[in-house]
Amino acid sequence: MDYKELVEIAQKAKENAYVPYSNFRVGAALLTSDNKVFTGCNIENASFGGTNCAERTALFKAISEGYKDFKMIAITSDSDSLTFPCGICRQVLSEFGLNMEIIVANKNSEYKIYKLYELLPFAFTQEDLEGRNVNE
Numbered sequence: 001m002d003y004k005e006l007v008e009i010a011q012k013a014k015e016n017a018y019v020p021y022s023n024f025r026v027g028a029a030l031l032t033s034d035n036k037v038f039t040g041c042n043i044e045n046a047s048f049g050g051t052n053c054a055e056r057t058a059l060f061k062a063i064s065e066g067y068k069d070f071k072m073i074a075i076t077s078d079s080d081s082l083t084f085p086c087g088i089c090r091q092v093l094s095e096f097g098l099n100m101e102i103i104v105a106n107k108n109s110e111y112k113i114y115k116l117y118e119l120l121p122f123a124f125t126q127e128d129l130e131g132r133n134v135n136e
């Protein structure tokens, strides 16, 4: 599974986006450490706040199926710009490892790769709860 292939799977996942309010379709494809792929799309809600992003849809599908070790996640939309995960998704993804690779793509499947720790420096983690944040 290479980066490009995962981006193409995310493009396909975008087709199921439920976006009556923003009309902004997002797709994600999450690769587990044993090379299984979980896809996700954004799912909007009339309350707005009940909306779930594509990244969290993919992550929650994986977690609920018993997977919690991930190599990378590809994210795309219909935009000419690269689609970066929102702050909530960065935080939620960080629970499962700041070393995860984040592949941000545009509608033409051009992409860049970051590590989650680059997108979420000084992350709040379990260690903060235990009083030993490494950033201190």
Ligand SMILES: O=c1ccn([C@H]2C[C@H](O)[C@@H](CO)O2)c(=O)[nH]1
Pocket: 019, 022, 024, 026, 041, 042, 043, 044, 051, 052, 053, 054, 055, 075, 083, 084, 085, 086, 089
């Ligand atoms: O990385 C992102 C950014 C936004 N959205 C969704 C939420 C909402 O449905 C729409 C507009 O913000 O895009 C995602 O799914 N992932």
Ligand SMILES: [Zn+2]
Pocket: 053, 054, 055, 056, 085, 086, 087, 088, 089, 090
């Ligand atoms: Zn998000």
